[in-house]
Amino acid sequence: MATATPRVRLPAIAKKGDIIEIKTLISHEMESGQRKDSAGALVPRKIIKLFEAQFNGHPVFSADWNPSVSANPYQSFFAKVEESGIFEFAWTDDDGTVTKTTAKITVT
Amino acid sequence: MISRRDFLAAGAALASVGGVRRAAAAQAITQAQLLExxxxxxxxxxxxxxxxxxxxxxNFREPSVNIGVGEAGGRPPHLTDAAFRKFFAIADRSPEAFALTSDDFVALAREYGxxxxxxxxxxxxxxxxxxxxxxxxxxxxxxxxxxxxxxxxxxxxxxxxxxxxxxxxxxxxxxxxxxxxxxxxxxxxxxxxxxxxxxxxxxxxxxxxxxxxxxxxxxxxxxxxxxxxxxxxxxxxxxxxxxxxxxxxxxxxxxxxxxxxxxxxxxxxxxxxxxxxxxxxxxxxxxxxxxxxxxxxxxxxxxxxxxxxxxxxxxxxxxxxxxxxxxxxxxxxxxxxxxxxxxxxxxxxxxxxxxxxxxxxxxRAPYLADLGRVLGRTQGVLYRRGNLAGTFDDLICDAMLAERDAEIALSPGFRWGASLLPGQDITAEDVYAATAITYPACYRTSMTGAQLHDVLEDVADNLFNPDPYYQQGGEMARLGGVGYRLDPNAAMGRRITDMVLLRTGAPLDPTRSYRVAGWASINQTVEGPPIWDVVSAHLRANPEIRPTDRSNVKLVGA
Amino acid sequence: MGETGQISRRNLLVTGGALLAFGPTRADAAASDAEITRILAGRTAKVTGLTLDVPSIAENGLVVPVNLSVASPMTATDYVRAIHLIAPENPIPLVASFRFTPASGRAATSMRMRLAQTQTIVAIAELSNNDVLIAQAEVKVTIGGCGG
Structure with missing residues (x-):
């Protein structure tokens, strides 16, 4: 896939101190480096190796991914929210490309 | 269930040998009693x-072979026939015996309808x-x-x-x-x-x-x-x-x-x-x-x-x-x-x-003419259910071997499919009742003896894994043209032994390629005629079916 | 049931154009053992407290859902630092490492992994007090078919 397209799901509103679930998906072939093409040559590895989530600049969750992570990686996790703010999500490719997206939450 | 009084009534009807036995047995069971x-x-x-x-x-014949493994062994529902009737205190030849077990199936089917x-x-x-x-x-x-x-x-x-x-x-x-x-x-x-x-x-x-x-x-x-x-x-x-x-x-x-x-x-x-x-x-x-x-x-x-x-x-x-x-x-x-x-x-x-x-x-009206087409006749019981084999599956496998020029036929172990009694016509509807799925293509391919063994081992583990959470299968896949020994209690990879090509009596060669026909593949790219056409063509050429107990699968250790 | 081209576990993974050339035999037992040894770093793992939830049978070896969780207060002084997921029979056994903070609120995560063949999956959690928890579960990768 030429460009990785991220999608995230989380509640738009929460109460102070709530623990919310965050679900993320990104389209990416996660080429394992183990696969051979029709000519029998190894297809070079190209995966997203790091996923990071921050809230208002502070780390919440991260994951180091290896070639056994499925294509179009799904990653869910939780966050405890004490204030309104912005979640930032970043997916870092083997080649250094970083795909980012953000999501706002209002905490009452 | 039916009370002892009803059973005795049915038994009495049964004793009155003659052409009206079925009517008599049916009358002994009333709607009111069924609703009691x-x-x-x-x-x-x-x-x-x-x-x-x-x-x-x-008619639907219950299984005569229903093997339980691990904790399920020797307890219902993995009991059949006499053992099932004994466990539930069901009298031989009673209405429940007919409904729940398989022996005397033909006679009782004629009694009870x-x-x-x-x-x-x-x-x-x-x-x-x-x-x-x-x-x-x-x-x-x-x-x-x-x-x-x-x-x-x-x-x-x-x-x-x-x-x-x-x-x-x-x-x-x-x-x-x-x-x-x-x-x-x-x-x-x-x-x-x-x-x-x-x-x-x-x-x-x-x-x-x-x-x-x-x-x-x-x-x-x-x-x-x-x-x-x-x-x-x-x-x-x-x-x-x-x-x-x-x-x-x-x-x-x-x-x-x-x-x-x-x-x-x-x-x-x-x-x-x-x-x-x-x-x-x-x-x-x-x-x-x-x-x-x-x-x-x-x-x-x-x-x-x-x-x-x-x-x-x-x-x-x-x-x-x-x-x-x-x-x-x-x-x-x-x-x-x-x-x-x-x-x-x-x-x-x-x-x-x-x-x-x-x-x-x-x-049904738009399809009646098609459904009613008589394709053949059976001289014995055609049935599906049973862990290892069914005579209707034998018919399907025979059809694939003949019509697809194969040495070996593979048919899925579906539990559904109506039973036919001796002397009964085999209609298109009966064939459909055993085959009507959305992925019916009858494919033709080649597989080595080792690959066939792998397939059978995989299917056997889906049925006989001692942990029920690993049992995803139907019955054992039905094989045409091949016999084997099955030990349900053995470990995966060791349940299936002594695979033999029945036509020659020779052991299956792990390295040789065999011509295999099969249907109901879960693979999307399968090609071939729908299985009902294959069975219909076979019946046109062989309209008299004589089902036999082939015992192609030798059960050991169960 | 299947056709040639879909009958071995190796070939089972040939689906949807995504070909994984994982070998049919045990990859390298030493690789996964070394991974586990590295994570444990001399510590003895407890076999309770970490929940590894995987299907008993994989619907598709390319996409096997995993849920991981540890009951933890997730406070600044008592939280789960990381959970590592290992598929010992895969060519590269370490599937992923999930890193939590007290701001995670709950030490739980879900993802989907590729499995080369039937195997016993291992998960290891590292806690802030240096405790280590381990859990394992078997996932069967089957040829499938014949059901009904």
Whole structure:
């Protein structure tokens, strides 16, 4: 896939101190480096190796991914929210490309 | 079940040898007796399941081989014939013996007549609703309802959905329903007046695709019905027909659903399950808080529920042969008492419901000429069910060997398919009843002996793994042209030995390639004529079928 | 049931154009053992407290859902630092490492992994007090078919 397209799901509103679930998906072939093409040559590895989530600049969750992570990686996790703010999500490719997206939450 | 008095009446009828025996036996069983039930408490649950689109009465021979492994060994439903009758104190040659076991099948089928028929079931359901008051009754459909006939295949389940709608079920779950494809399934499910439930199907976001439960009040009691689809549908059936959905047993989701149902005030929690009996038995011991599991999929009919801790495990057979009634007495938010009856649907004893009969006729009318085509005749019993082999499967395998010029034939171990009696015509409808699926291509390929062994080992582990949660299969795959020894209790990789090519008597060569024909591949890119055409062509060339017990599978250690 | 081209576990993974050339035999037992040894770093793992939820049978070896969780207060002084997921029979056994903070609120995560063949999956959790928890579960990768 030429460009990785991220999608995230989380509640738009929460109460102070709530623990919310965050679900993320990104389209990416996660080429394992183990696969051979029709000519029998190894297809070079190209995966997203790091996923990071921050809230208002502070780390919440991260994951180091290896070639056994499925294509179009799904990653869910939780966050405890004490204030309104912005979640930032970043997916870092083997080649250094970083795909980012953000999501706002209002905490009452 | 039928009382001893009825049994004696039936026995007396049986003793009067002569051409009117069947009528006499049928008359000995009356609709009133089939409905006999001392009502209890406030709630009545009715359960039908695995109808496989059988709208009309038919014969269905129960298995003579049903092997239980591990903890399931030697206990019902893994008992057959004399052992089954002994366990449940069922008299030989009684109506229950005919309905629940396989020996004397031909003689008893002629005594007692056909079973099932949705118009007969409609009569029973209406009578029970009238007796109890409809507001006390919940009718639950365990699934595998919309698939299994030519008319269902042609209408993509539409005929079954229309007929079932007249019964007014309160909920249903599914398995082969999904093989119409996820779009059609969604369309049909949304069109029903009742929810199509599945607590164990998730989308790519791991969120439920279908409602997971239905809360209802019956007899003033709050009841939660949680639905469980066949957990291994995308493994046992083509995943490409439901590519966006994940199944699985999903114990954690089930626990959450039970807790949510209790939190919403449910006094009774029912799991309407298509897990299969052994999976449900294991699940009952692991997921607390379920009062009743209405089990399905494995086609087992149990004359009494099994109690696992405080959970009632109920199995209602298949093909419309049985309707289960359970009355519940609920006191202080708990079940204080229950009464159960597995009602055998003896078609000759029950007045068909005219509205349902008309609806069935309406849906069959466009196809009657095709369905009624006589393709051949059988001189012995043709049946499907049994862990290892069935004579109808032998016919299908013979057809593939002959018509596809193969050395070896592979046929899936489906549990559905009507039985035919000696002397009976084999019609197109009978062939469809054993083959009507949405992935019918009869392929031709080559496989080495080692690959065939791998396939059989894999299938055997899906049936005989001692842990029920690893049992996703139907019966053993049927092999034409090959014999083998099977040790169900051996470890995976060592269950199948002594594979022999029957034509020559030579052991199967692991390295040699054999010409193999098969059908019902779960692979999307399979090509070949539909299996019913292959069987029909074979019957045209060989219209007289003489089924025999081939004993191509030698069972050891079980 | 299947056709040639879909009958071995190796070839089972040939689906949807995504070909994983994972070998049919045990990859390298030493690789997964070394991974586990590295994570444990001399500590003895407890076999309770970590929930590894995987299907008993994979619907598709390319997409096997995994849920991981540890009951933890997730406070600044008592939280789960990481959970590591290992598929010993895969060519590269370490599937992923999930890193939590007290701001995670709950030490739980879900993802989907590729499995080369039937195997026993291992998960290891590292806690802030240096405790280590381990859990394992078997996932069967089957040829499938024949159900009904």
């Amino acid at each position: 039930f001392a009502p209890l408490g406030q709630v009545t649950l009715l359960h039908i399941t695995d109808l496989h689109a059988q709208l009309l009465p038919m 056909r079973m099932g028929g949705l118009d007969r079931i409609a009569t029973l359901v209406a009578a029970i609703r009238a007796e109890r008051g409809a507001d006390r009754v919940a009718l639950l459909d365990g699934g595998d309802t919309w698939q299994g006939s030519w008319t269902a295949l042609q209408t993509k389940g539409g005929d079954m959905a229309a007929c079932m709608a007249l019964l007014k079920p309160d909920a249903m779950v599914g398995h082969f329903e999904f093989t119409y494809g996820q779009d059609r399934l969604q369309e049909l499910a949304k069109a029903q007046a009742f929810p199509f439930l599945a607590s164990n199907i998730l989308d790519e976001w791991k969120e439920p695709v279908f409602p997971d439960r239905r809360m209802m009040v019956r007899g003033g009691v709050k009841i939660a019905v949680i639905g469980q689809a066949f957990p291994f549908t995308p493994i046992a059936n083509p995943r490409w027909l439901m590519p966006d959905w994940n199944f699985g047993i999903q114990e954690e989701l089930l626990r959450a659903n039970v807790a949510a149902a209790r939190a919403e005030g449910a006094s009774v929690v029912v799991l309407l399950s298509h897990n299969g009996y052994d999976v449900d038995r294991k699940l009952a011991g692991r997921v607390a808080g379920i009062d009743v599991i209405l089990s399905a999929h494995t086609h087992d009919a149990m004359p009494r529920p099994e109690l696992i801790g405080t959970t009632l495990l109920v199995a209602s057979g298949c093909y419309g042969k049985f309707l289960t009634r359970i009355d519940l007495d609920v006191q202080g938010g708990k079940i204080a008492g229950w009464r159960h009856r597995l009602i055998p649907v003896f078609a000759d004893a029950i007045t068909p419901d005219p509205t349902m009969a008309a609806e069935i006729a309406r849906h």
